Amino acid sequence: MSFHFTPDVFNLLVDTIQVLNRSKDATVLFFQGAGVTDDILLSHRQALLRDRESVRKRHIVVDVLTKVNERQDDKALRMRREIVRRVVEFDDFNSCWESDRHKAKSLVGDVQKLVNTKDTWTQIVAEKSKTSQQNQSRVEAEVKAKLERRKALESIRTDLFGLFGSKITPSERGKKLEYIFSRLFEYHGIRIRTPFTVKGLDGEGVIEQIDGVVDVDGHLYFVEIKWWDKPVDVPAVTQHISRVLLRGEGRALIISGSSFTAPAITTCRDALSIRVITLSTVQELVQLIERDDDLKEFIRVKTHAAIADRNPFKPFE
Numbered sequence: 001m002s003f004h005f006t007p008d009v010f011n012l013l014v015d016t017i018q019v020l021n022r023s024k025d026a027t028v029l030f031f032q033g034a035g036v037t038d039d040i041l042l043s044h045r046q047a048l049l050r051d052r053e054s055v056r057k058r059h060i061v062v063d064v065l066t067k068v069n070e071r072q073d074d075k076a077l078r079m080r081r082e083i084v085r086r087v088v089e090f091d092d093f094n095s096c097w098e099s100d101r102h103k104a105k106s107l108v109g110d111v112q113k114l115v116n117t118k119d120t121w122t123q124i125v126a127e128k129s130k131t132s133q134q135n136q137s138r139v140e141a142e143v144k145a146k147l148e149r150r151k152a153l154e155s156i157r158t159d160l161f162g163l164f165g166s167k168i169t170p171s172e173r174g175k176k177l178e179y180i181f182s183r184l185f186e187y188h189g190i191r192i193r194t195p196f197t198v199k200g201l202d203g204e205g206v207i208e209q210i211d212g213v214v215d216v217d218g219h220l221y222f223v224e225i226k227w228w229d230k231p232v233d234v235p236a237v238t239q240h241i242s243r244v245l246l247r248g249e250g251r252a253l254i255i256s257g258s259s260f261t262a263p264a265i266t267t268c269r270d271a272l273s274i275r276v277i278t279l280s281t282v283q284e285l286v287q288l289i290e291r292d293d294d295l296k297e298f299i300r301v302k303t304h305a306a307i308a309d310r311n312p313f314k315p316f317e
Contacts, residue, residue, distance in 0.1 A: 005069045005080065009114060013065060016087055016107040018057045019100040024048055026095075027057050031064050034082040037075070040067045088112045149187070156183050157289050160282075163227075170227070177225055177282075178211055181255070184285070188295035191215040210243070216299050219276075220250050227257030227282065237264045237279075241271050251276040253299070255285070260313065268312040278302040279313040288316070 005013065021027040028044055041064070047055050068079050088111055096104045160180050163173055185192040193213040212223040224240040226232045237254060244252045252275065254260075254268075259281055268277045280302060288298055298316050305314035 005065065009084075009111075010065060010069065012107070012111055012114060013083065013087065014058065014061050016104070016111055017061045017065075017083075019104045019107065020087070020090055020096060021057070022095065022097055024052065024055055024057050024060060027060050030086065031083070034086050035075075035079050036064060036068060036083075037079075040064055084111075084115060088115055152183070152187055153289065153292060156180060156187060160286065160289065173227055174225065177227055177257075181223070181225060181285075182212060184289070184295065185212075185214050190296060214253070214299075216296055219303075220247075221253040221278075221299065222247065222250050224252070224254045225256075226254070229258065231259045231261045232256045232264055233261050234263050234267050237268055237277075241268070241275065241277060244275055244277075251278070251303070253278050253280065253302075255280045255282060257282040265313050269310055272306055272310055272312060276303060276306055277312050278306050280316075284316050 017030065018027065021030050025048065028041055028048070031041060044055070044060050044063070065083075068076055068083070071079075087108060090104075090108050093101045093104055159176070163176060163180075166173065168176070182192055191214065210222060211225045214221050214223060222240070222244050224236075226236060232254070237260070240252055240254055244250045252268075254277070256279070260268075260279055265279065268279060271277055278299070280298075284298075287293075288295060293316075301316055302312075302314065305311045
C-alpha cells in the first residue's frame with residue numbers, strides 16, 4: 001500500500017471516493033486535502049469552470065488516481081499514502097448523498113479490509129526477507145567459523161608433524177610441543193593454564209616445572225609432556241605423581257612421544273588408589289587430530305578406564 005496502487009486497490013478507490021463526496025468540487029477538494037499537486041488538479045478545475053455538466057466525478061477520480069499512480073517521485077508516494085489514509089479513516093458519512101451512505105460505509109469497509117490484508121502481506125514478506133537475510137548471515141557465519149576451525153586444526157597438525165624427524169634439541173622440541181598442545185586444548189574449548197614454574201619460599205629458585213593445567217568437567221588435570229628417544233620410565237612418572245599428590249583433588253595426565261615402560265605403567269596403576277592418573281602417547285593425539293575427534297571425550301574415556309578398570313593406559317579407539 002506504500003507504493004503504486006494495484007488494479008484491485010485502484011478500482012476500489014475509484015468506486016469509493018466518488019460516493020464519499022456529493023459534488024464534483026468536493027471531489028477535487030478531497031484530493032487537494034490529500035496533497036495532490038495543482039499540476040494534476042488544475043485541468044479539472046478549469047473543466048468545471050468551462051462546462052460543469054460535461055464533467056463526471058468518476059472521470060475526475062480515475063484521472064487523478066491514474067496520474068498519481070504513474071508518478072515515481074517521493075511526492076507522489078506521499079500523495080498515494082494520504083489518499084488511502086483519508087479513505088480508510090473517513091467517518092463523516094452525513095456528507096455523502098443519503099442514497100449513497102450505506103454504499104459508502106460498505107466501500108470504506110472494503111478498502112480497510114484490503115489495506116489491512118495488503119499491509120499484513122507486506123509485513124509478512126518483509127519479515128520473511130529479514131528472516132532469510134538473518135538465516136543467510138547465520139549460515140555464512142557458521143561456514144566461516146568451520147573454515148577457521150579447520151584452518152586452526154590444520155595448523156596444529158602441520159606443526160606437530162613437523163616435530164617428527166626434526167633436528168632441534170630436546171629442550172626446543174619440548175617447548176614447541178607444549179605450545180602445540182596448548183593450541184590443541186584451546187581448539188577443543190578446554191581451559192588451559194600454560195606452562196609455569198613454582199619457586200621455593202626461601203630463595204630456593206625454581207622447584208617445579210608444570211607443563212600445563214587443563215580443566216575438564218570441573219576437574220584439574222596437571223599435564224606432563226615427555227618426548228624422549230626411549231619409553232618414559234618409573235622416575236619420570238613418580239616425579240609427576242608426587243607433584244599432583246600435593247595439589248588437593250588434582251589429576252595427572254602424562255603424554256609421551258615414546259610410550260611408557262611396563263614398570264612405569266604398573267607404578268601408575270598402583271597410584272590409582274589415591275589419585276586419578278592417565279597416560280597417553282603423542283601418536284594417540286595424532287590419530288585424534290587426523291579424525292578431528294573430541295579431546296574432552298578422549299580424556300573422559302581415559303579417566304573412566306583409570307577409575308573403573310584400574311587401567312591408566314587404555315588405548316583410545
